[in-house]
Amino acid sequence: MADSSVSVSVPQQHTLLIALNRPNQRNAITPDLAREIGHVLDWFDNEPSLWVVVLTGEGDTFCAGADLKSWHASQSSDVISEQQDIASSLHGFASISRRRTSLKPIIAAVNGPAYGGGVEIILNCDLVVASTDAVFALPEVKRGVVAAQGGIPRLARVAGHQLASEMLLLGNTITALEARDKYRFINIITSPAEVLPTALALARTITSNSPDAVQSTKEGLLIAQHVGNVDEAVVSHALSAASGRVWNGQNIKEGLAAFVEKRTPKWTNPAKL
Incomplete structure (x- = not known):
């Protein structure tokens, strides 16, 4: 600019x-x-x-x-x-x-x-x-x-x-x-x-890490700052849209396949929430 x-x-x-x-x-x-x-x-x-x-x-x-x-x-x-x-x-x-x-x-x-x-x-x-x-x-x-x-x-x-x-x-x-x-x-x-x-x-x-996993992990950190106990934080994080994107997205499949095939993962841009 x-x-x-x-x-x-x-x-x-x-x-x-x-x-x-x-x-x-x-x-x-x-x-x-x-x-x-x-x-x-x-x-x-x-x-x-x-x-x-x-x-x-x-x-x-x-x-x-x-x-x-x-x-x-x-x-x-x-x-x-x-x-x-x-x-x-x-x-x-x-x-x-x-x-x-x-x-x-x-x-x-x-x-x-x-x-x-x-x-x-x-x-x-x-x-x-x-x-x-x-x-x-x-x-x-x-x-x-x-x-x-x-x-x-x-x-x-x-x-x-x-x-x-x-x-x-x-x-x-x-x-x-x-x-x-x-x-x-x-x-x-x-x-x-x-x-x-x-x-x-x-x-x-x-x-170099999965963007889906990174963003969900940051969300977990943010939730932990505002929630009073571990169980509540875990439940809130597990049910969030960002966590759903991790488990249902392509990058988790790519990460697991890359591990099995002993290669570097090729991550894709995360879907918009």
């Missing part, structure tokens, strides 16, 4: 690459950019030939969160409207932080610092690769606002109440190493030059 705040490409088979493209504004998110990202991801979700998306930022910052200058200029005096906007947002910050409808994996290639909503985006990704010089913060309390678009419950789940409180109540910055080993929302740390290649390598591993 020329002259756009988001760059979109297909760098390898079955993989969409989205790059936030406001490097001079540290890839801060405006309402227009959020809508643009949403349109791209809605298209991605409905394109059977694309099985995984990698998200990164242009320049030396992943995402500085909301564009505070834009937010300040457009802030409504209607407090109830602000609250309702958050509560009714289908996909959350940047159309990513609460995106629950997509069963396709999202990989974050964190090329530099992530603040506020940038961290909320990362917390809703399935796999996260971060640069050694990336840093992370949820500094909303320092600006009189709240990490209200999914960051609070997600961080509490992965890090626990007390560690989540350190980030959320103090608003302090942490390193990539702390994000991986202490707060547990980073998978891989690598050199700045290797962040995107590493993320794309993970995408290739994912796309």
Whole structure:
């Protein structure tokens, strides 16, 4: 997309690459950019030939969160409207932080610092690769606002109440190493030059697997986050449309045949649900 705040490409088979493209504004998110990202991801979700998306930022910052200058200029005096906007947002910050409808994996290639909503985006990704010089913060309390678009419950789940409180109540910055080993929302740390290649390598591993099985497995993970016990989660997952597609589709037949014949499976695009 020329002259756009988001760059979109297909760098390898079955993989969409989205790059936030406001490097001079540290890839801060405006309402227009959020809508643009949403349109791209809605298209991605409905394109059977694309099985995984990698998200990164242009320049030396992943995402500085909301564009505070834009937010300040457009802030409504209607407090109830602000609250309702958050509560009714289908996909959350940047159309990513609460995106629950997509069963396709999202990989974050964190090329530099992530603040506020940038961290909320990362917390809703399935796999996260971060640069050694990336840093992370949820500094909303320092600006009189709240990490209200999914960051609070997600961080509490992965890090626990007390560690989540350190980030959320103090608003302090942490390193990539702390994000991986202490707060547990980073998978891989690598050199700045290797962040995107590493993320794309993970995408290739994912796309070497059955897309039907991958998407059903992600659905199982999402169900597990919202259901109170194992039996209920298993039943909900087993009876879902994505699971039905696995058991009734061509890729399960291809996977089993390839195993018996000792060859590499040749997966086909999954049927639309």
